[in-house]
Amino acid sequence: MKLKISLWLVMLTGLANYAQIKLEGVVKDSIGNPLELANIVAINQATNVLDGYSITTDTGFFRLTLKENTAYKLQITYIGMKPGEKFIETATSNITEDFVLHYDNALDAVELVYEMPVTVKGDTIIYNADSFKNGSERKLEDVLEKLPGVEINDSGQIEVEGTVVKKLTVNGKDFFDGDSKLATENIPSNAVDKIEVLRNFSEVSQLKSVENNSNNYAINVKLKEGKENFWFGDVTVGGGVAPSPNDALYLVQPKLFYYTPKYSVNVIGDLNNIGEPALTNRDLRSFGGGFNAPSRDSGTSLSLGDNGLSGLTSVANSQQVEAKLAATNFSYAPNDALDLSGFLIFNSTRLNTRQESFIRYTDAELGIPDEETISTGREASDQGLVKLSALYKPNVNNQLEYDILGRLSKDSEIQNEESSIIGITNQVDEVTPFSLSQNLKYYYTLNESNIFAFEALHVLKDEDPFYEAYLNNDPTNNDAGEDDEDAYDETAEQLGLDRSLDYYNLGQNQNVKSNQFDAKLDYYNILNSKSNLSFTLGTILSRQDYNSNIFQFLNNNETQNANPNIVDSEGNLLTAQNDTQYNFSDIYLGTRYNLRLGKFTFRPGVSVHAYGNQNIQFGETYDDNFFRILPEFETRVQFKKSESLQFNYRMTNQFTDVTNIARGLVLNSFDNLSYGNPTLQNGLAHNLTLRYHSFNLFNYTNVFATVNYSKNIDQIRSLANFENVISTSTFFNSQFADESLSAFGRWQRTFGKIRTGVNANFNYSLRNQFIQGVQSENKSFTQTYRPEIRTNFKTAPNVSFRYSYSVTNADQGTRNTKIIRNAPSVSFDAYLWDAFTLSSDYAYTNQDVDGESQSFQTWDARLAYRNNEDSHWEFEVKASNLLNIDANINNNVGTFSVSNSSTFILPRFVTFRVIYSL
Numbered sequence: 001m002k003l004k005i006s007l008w009l010v011m012l013t014g015l016a017n018y019a020q021i022k023l024e025g026v027v028k029d030s031i032g033n034p035l036e037l038a039n040i041v042a043i044n045q046a047t048n049v050l051d052g053y054s055i056t057t058d059t060g061f062f063r064l065t066l067k068e069n070t071a072y073k074l075q076i077t078y079i080g081m082k083p084g085e086k087f088i089e090t091a092t093s094n095i096t097e098d099f100v101l102h103y104d105n106a107l108d109a110v111e112l113v114y115e116m117p118v119t120v121k122g123d124t125i126i127y128n129a130d131s132f133k134n135g136s137e138r139k140l141e142d143v144l145e146k147l148p149g150v151e152i153n154d155s156g157q158i159e160v161e162g163t164v165v166k167k168l169t170v171n172g173k174d175f176f177d178g179d180s181k182l183a184t185e186n187i188p189s190n191a192v193d194k195i196e197v198l199r200n201f202s203e204v205s206q207l208k209s210v211e212n213n214s215n216n217y218a219i220n221v222k223l224k225e226g227k228e229n230f231w232f233g234d235v236t237v238g239g240g241v242a243p244s245p246n247d248a249l250y251l252v253q254p255k256l257f258y259y260t261p262k263y264s265v266n267v268i269g270d271l272n273n274i275g276e277p278a279l280t281n282r283d284l285r286s287f288g289g290g291f292n293a294p295s296r297d298s299g300t301s302l303s304l305g306d307n308g309l310s311g312l313t314s315v316a317n318s319q320q321v322e323a324k325l326a327a328t329n330f331s332y333a334p335n336d337a338l339d340l341s342g343f344l345i346f347n348s349t350r351l352n353t354r355q356e357s358f359i360r361y362t363d364a365e366l367g368i369p370d371e372e373t374i375s376t377g378r379e380a381s382d383q384g385l386v387k388l389s390a391l392y393k394p395n396v397n398n399q400l401e402y403d404i405l406g407r408l409s410k411d412s413e414i415q416n417e418e419s420s421i422i423g424i425t426n427q428v429d430e431v432t433p434f435s436l437s438q439n440l441k442y443y444y445t446l447n448e449s450n451i452f453a454f455e456a457l458h459v460l461k462d463e464d465p466f467y468e469a470y471l472n473n474d475p476t477n478n479d480a481g482e483d484d485e486d487a488y489d490e491t492a493e494q495l496g497l498d499r500s501l502d503y504y505n506l507g508q509n510q511n512v513k514s515n516q517f518d519a520k521l522d523y524y525n526i527l528n529s530k531s532n533l534s535f536t537l538g539t540i541l542s543r544q545d546y547n548s549n550i551f552q553f554l555n556n557n558e559t560q561n562a563n564p565n566i567v568d569s570e571g572n573l574l575t576a577q578n579d580t581q582y583n584f585s586d587i588y589l590g591t592r593y594n595l596r597l598g599k600f601t602f603r604p605g606v607s608v609h610a611y612g613n614q615n616i617q618f619g620e621t622y623d624d625n626f627f628r629i630l631p632e633f634e635t636r637v638q639f640k641k642s643e644s645l646q647f648n649y650r651m652t653n654q655f656t657d658v659t660n661i662a663r664g665l666v667l668n669s670f671d672n673l674s675y676g677n678p679t680l681q682n683g684l685a686h687n688l689t690l691r692y693h694s695f696n697l698f699n700y701t702n703v704f705a706t707v708n709y710s711k712n713i714d715q716i717r718s719l720a721n722f723e724n725v726i727s728t729s730t731f732f733n734s735q736f737a738d739e740s741l742s743a744f745g746r747w748q749r750t751f752g753k754i755r756t757g758v759n760a761n762f763n764y765s766l767r768n769q770f771i772q773g774v775q776s777e778n779k780s781f782t783q784t785y786r787p788e789i790r791t792n793f794k795t796a797p798n799v800s801f802r803y804s805y806s807v808t809n810a811d812q813g814t815r816n817t818k819i820i821r822n823a824p825s826v827s828f829d830a831y832l833w834d835a836f837t838l839s840s841d842y843a844y845t846n847q848d849v850d851g852e853s854q855s856f857q858t859w860d861a862r863l864a865y866r867n868n869e870d871s872h873w874e875f876e877v878k879a880s881n882l883l884n885i886d887a888n889i890n891n892n893v894g895t896f897s898v899s900n901s902s903t904f905i906l907p908r909f910v911t912f913r914v915i916y917s918l
Contacts, residue, residue, distance in 0.1 A: 021090055023064040025097040027056050027076060034060030035101065036641065037120045037697070038078040045071040045087075050131075053116055055697040058640050062698070065752065068092050076101065079121060118148070118697060125149070125197040125697075133189065134794050135831030135869065136839060140221065141184035143192055146792055148700040148750055150197070156181040156283075160197050160217045161693045162704030162746055167201065167218040167290075170257075171228075173264045173331045176343050177290035177387065180219070181283060186255045186268055187221065188917065190869075191232050194222035204399060206445050207453060210524045210532050210594065212603060214636060214646060215691075223259060231918050233257045238876075238913030240274070249274050249911055256918065263332040270325035275880070275906045277323035280315050281349045281381040281411075290389075291405065291437055294455040294520040295540050299607050299630035299650065300586050302540060304514045305657030307463040308433045309381070309411035317888070317903045320352035339391040351379040354904040356887075360815070361725070361897045369421060371725050377415035384408050397445040405437045421725050422487045423472055425670060431465040449526045456519035467508045468553075469670035475500050488670075491726050495576070495665075496563030497552050505553035506562075508667045512658065516542040530597070536590040536607070543583050544658035550576035550667055564665055566675075568730065569719075574675055578617070578664035584655060585612040592632075603634040609653065615661050615678050622678045628653060643694040654683040656716055660731045673728045674718070681733050683715045700750035702757075705743070712738045719770040736768040736775065753793050759786040779811040780893060797830030797838075810893045817898045819891050820848040837864040847889055849900060854889045874915040884908035 027038040040062050042052040051072065052064040066072060068090055074097070076084035082104040088095065117131030132146040144150050144158060151159040158165040158180045168180045175183045201218040202208040223232075233256040240249035251272040258265045270278035285308070295302075315321050324347070331341040354376045361368040387405040413429045437459050444452045473492070477485050478499050492504055520538030527533060550562040562576035590607030606629060613624040630651045637645045659666070662676040687710045694703045715738050720729040741764045748757035761784040769778045783806065790800035804823040810816065825843035832838060839862045846855040864876040887902040 020068045021066055021092065022094045023052075023066055023074075023088075023090075023097060024094070025062060025099060026060045027062060027078070027084075027099045027101065028060055029081070030100060030102050034058070035078050035081075036060065038062070038076060038101070039116045039119055040064065040099075041075045041116060042066055042072045043075070045073055050117075053118075055116075055118065055120070057696070057698045066090050077116075080104070120697065123199040123201075125199070127195040127197070129189070129192045129195055132792065134792075134798065134829075135834070136798075136829040136837045137189035139185055139189055140187040140192060143189050143195070144184060147195065148697075148748070148755070149695050149702045152184065156184070158184065158219060160199075160219075161695050161702060162706065162744075163215055163217050163693075165217045165219050167203070168221070169218070170221045171223055171259050171264070172220060173259070174290075174329075174341055174389075175221075175266065176327070176329045176345075177389075182268075182279060183221070186278060187257070188232070188234055188255070190917070191223050191227050191257070192221055193224040196220040196222065204443050204453075206396075206399065206443050206451055207524070210451060210526065210534065212594075212634065214644070227257075228259050228261070231256055231258050234915050234917040236913055236915045238274075238878075238911045240909060240911035242909065243907045247273075249909060251276065251911060251913065253278060262334075264330065266327075266329040268325065268327045270323055273320070273322045274909050274911055275315055275318070275321045277315055277321070277349065278325045279327070279345070279347055280323075281347065281379075281383065284345065284347050284383050284385070291403065291439055291457065293457055294518050295538060295586070298520070298536070298538055298540075298586075298588055298590065298609075299632065299652050300540060300588070300609065300655070301652050302516075302542060302584060302586075302655045303657045304459070304461060304516060304542070304544065305512065305659055307431070307465050307510065307512045307659070308409065309379075309413060309429055309431050309465070315349075315351070317353065317355075317905065318351040319354055319904050319906065320350075321906065322350040324348040337392060337394045339393075340389070341391075342388040343385070344387075345385040346383070348382045349379070350381075353377045353379065355901055356904075357899050357901040359725075359897050359899045361722075368722050368725060372420040374418045375415060377413055379413045380411070382410045399441075399443040401439070401441040403437075403439040407433075407435045407437075409433050419725070422671065426470040427670065428468040429465065431463060433461070433463040435459065435461040451524040451526070453522040453524070454520075455522075456517070459514065459516045459518075461512070461514040463510075463512045463514075465510045467506075467510075467667055467669075469504075469506045469667075471504045471506075471670065473499065473502055473504050475502065488726070490723055491671075491673075494564055494566050494728075495550070496565060498554065498560065501554070506550065506667065506670060507553055507559070508548060508550050510548040510666075511546070513545045514542070515544075516540070531593070531595045534592045534594070536588075536592075538586075538588050538590070540584070540586040542585075543581070546578055546580045546582070546658040546662050548578040548662070548664060548666055550665060562665075566665065566728065568663065568675060569732075572663075575618075575664045578662040578666070580615060580617040580658055580662040580664075580676075582658040582661055583612070583614045586610070599638050601634075601636040601638070603636075605632045606630070607632075611653070611682070613655075613682075615658070617663060617678060620678075624681060640694075642696065644692070646689075646691045648687075648689040648691075650687050652685045652687065654685055654712075654716075656680060656731075660716065671726045673726075675728075675730050677731045680716060680731060681714060683733070684713045686711045686713075700748075700755075702746070702748040705745040707741075707743045709741050710739070717768065717770060719773070721772055734768055734770075738765075738767050740765040750792075753791055754789065755792060756787075756789045758788070760784070761786075777811070780808065782806060782808040797828065797832075800827045802826075808893060810898070815898075817893060818848075818850055819893070821891075822846045834869070835865055835867060837862070837866070845889070847891055849891050849898075854900075856885050856887065856889050857883050858885065858888075859883050872917050874917070876913040876915060877910070878913060879908070879910045881906060881908045 027035045036056055036058045038056040040054045041050055042064050044051045052066050054062040054064050056062045071089045074086045076099050078101050081101040084099045084101050117128050119126045127147050129143050137143050141152050145152055149161055153159050165180050168175055168183045198218040200213045201216040202213045236253040238251035242249050251274055254269045256267045268278055327345040329343040333339050357373045359371045385407050389403045392400040410432045415427045417425045440456045442454045471488050474486055478489055492499055518540050520536055522536050524532055524534045551559045553559055564574050564576055566574045568574055586609055588607050588609040592605035595602045609628050611626055615622050632650045634648045660676050661678055661680055663678050665675050668674055690707045692705045714733045716731055717734040718729040718731055720727045743762045745760045763782045765780050767778045769776055786804045788802040791798045802825045806821045808819040823845045827841045829839035842859045844857050859882040860880045862878045864874055866874040887904045890901045892899050
C-alpha cells in the first residue's frame, strides 16, 4: 500500500510541477512571411534541460508552456535560415514574443545546442527517440507507442496517421524486407536514436514525382552513435515452473545486430515454451518478402487460392506452445552501385488447443438443430523461407532489381471433435506446400520528360493437402429411419461408402499446381511541372492444375474410392475425383492523367482488358473470352502540408481460383462438402473510398477518418444444403448484389504530458445467403468505440486507460442476434530509482449475446532490475495470466450460424529471466 501511495504522489508531483505560464508569438522571415514548421525550444538555464518545445502553424504561430520565475534560453530554427536565440525570464504572467529569421547560405557553420523532440524536413517527420523515453522501454515498439501520430494496431503493425506502414529500414538498410512487426518486437530500444517517418514514400526515386504515393508510409530507424561497427542487441535466458510439475518452462532468445556503412547482419533466435514466440506461424504465413504484383493497380483481381493448412491457431488461443526460430538477415554493398541482401528463416511451432462451442444455425425454419462441440487438437508447423535480392543502380537514370523467394512448409493438425449431433470424430490434416517467386524490375529515365518502368513477377506453387476423418458407425441401424440412424449415415450413403463397417474412415488427396506470370511496362510522359501522362501495357498469364480423390479406408489398410450418388444443379451425377486444368489470361492497356491545380490533384484513368478463361475437365472444355473497360478516378485536396482530403473510385474484375471451378466433390471437412461450377464467371466490384487526415504538430492533434463503400455484382456465392449439421454446397454467380459500408475515425490530442484519443468504427454489410434453395438477406451492423487516455512522464510512473465498447446487430433471415462487448483495460509502467522497471497490464472483457452474459479477465505483470542505464545485465520476473483463467470467450456471427466459443489458453506462468545486453 505504501508503494502505491508513493507512486501516485510522484505522479501528482509531476503534474503539480508542470509549467504554469504561456509564451506565445509568431515567427516570420525578413519580409514578413510566416514560417510554417519552424522549431522553438526553451532550455532551462538552471538545469540545462529542455522544458518546452513547439512547432509553428501555417500562420507562424507558436505556444510554449513554461515554469514560473525561471530563466530560459529560447532557440528558433528553420531550414535555410540563421537560427534565432533569445534569453528570457518568466514571472507569473503570460509572455508574447515574436521572432524574425534571416536567410543564411553558410549553414555548415551553425551548431545547434539542443535537439528538438520532433522536426519536419519536407515529407519526413523526425522523432528524437530519447525525448519520449522514460527508461521502462525495452523494444522498438515501446518507443513507437509514445510518438504522436504513431500507433501499434491490434495486429502488431505500425500505423502513421491512420495508415499502415509498408516498409521499415534500419540505417537505410532493409530489415527482413521491411517487416515492421519483426522489427518492433526485436530491435532494442536503447539502440534507437532517431525515428524517421517518410510520407509519400517511393522506393524508386525516379518515379516519386509521377506515381501516386500519397498513402505510402515508411519508417527508417537511425541507430545511436557507437552502434555501428559493433555487435549490439541482447540475449535473454529464462525459466520457471509450470502448473504441471513434469513440465519445466524455458526461454532462450538471442537477438543480435551488426551494422556498418557497407554491410549489416541481423540474427534472431528463439527457443521457448511460455507462449512468447519471436515469430508466430501466422506471422510467417503473411510474410510476403516485399513482393508486389505488377497488376495490383490494373483493376484485375485473380486468386490462386490458399490450399495450405487452414485455420492455424494463434498462440494466444493455445493451451500449450513450443516455439523454435532461427532467422538471419544480411545486406552488403560491395560498391556504390550494387546492393545485395537477403534473409533465411526457419520457424517451428507445436500447439495444443481446446475449444468448446455452442452453435445456433441462423434459419430456424430449416430445422437445423443447435450443436455443441468440444474440439481438442495438436498443430505442428515447420516453415522455411529464403530470399536473395540484388539492386544495381549505376547512375540516377538506371535502376535494376531482382528478387527470388523460396518457401517450404510441413504442417499437420490432429483434431478430436465431440459433437452433440454427430458424436466423436478424429481428423488429420497434412500438407507440405512449396512456392518459388521471382521478381524483376527495371527503371530507365530517358530524359526529364520520359521515364520507362518494367516489372515482372513469376510465381510457382505446389500444394498437396491430405485429409482424413474417422467417425464411429453402428451398421445395425443403417436403415432404421432418419430419427434412429446415425447422424452421418445419410451422408455416407450419398458418398457411396461401405456402411457395413463399425466406422467411417474417409480420406482425401489433393494437389494444386499454380504457375503465374504477371508483367507490365509503364511509360511516363511529364508534360510540365503540373501534369503528366502515363501508359501501361500489361498481362497476367496463369495456369492451375487440380487433382483430388475421395476414398474410404477399409479393413487391412485397403482403400476404395468413394462412389457418390449426388447430382449437381443440372442433374449430372457428381464424381469423387477431380482432374482440372484452368487457364487464365488478361492483356490490358491503361492510361492515367495526373494534374495538379493549386491545392487540387486530379487523376482519372481507364484500362481496356481482353480476358481469356478456359477450364478443361472430364474431357470437356469451357471457354469464356470477353473485353471489359475498367475506369478509375482519384482526386485530392491538400489543404495544408499535413491536412488533406482524398476520394478514390475503382472498378475491379474479380476472378476465382481452380478449386471453385472443379466440378468433382471435395471434402472441406467431414461435415462440409462442396463441388465447383465450371461455368463460373467473374464478379464485378465498385469501390469508393473517402479519406481525410490532419496531423497538427503545433498541438499534436491527429485526426484521421475514412469511409469505404463497395458493391459487388455477379459475386461468386455458395448455395448450401444441410442434412442435420452436414452441409453440401456449390458455387454460382449471384444476381443479387452484396454491399458493404464501413467508416473509421480516430482523434488524438496531447495536452502536455497527457495524451488522449478516441477511435470509432462502423461496419454495415448486406450479404445474400442461399440455403436449401432459399435466398435471404444477411444484414450486419457493428459499431465500436474506443476512448483512451495515457500519460507520458519522463520521471514519474505512466498509466494508460482504454475502454472498448462494441455492439453487433445481425439480421439473419428468421433470427436476429445482438452482441454487446465491453472491454476496459489499464496498463501501468514505472522506472523507479533508476534501477527498477515495473509494468502491469489488466483487461476485463464482458460479452452479452441476446441477454446472456459471459466475462473473463487477463492480467500480466513484470518487474525488472538493472543497476543503471548503462549496465549490461538485467534481471526480470514476469508473470502472465496472473488470475489463471481457463479460457477466453468469443462470439462470432457467420454466414449460416452464430457461435459462442470458449477457447482455452495458457495457464498462469511465472518465469525468471536474465538479459545480457551487448
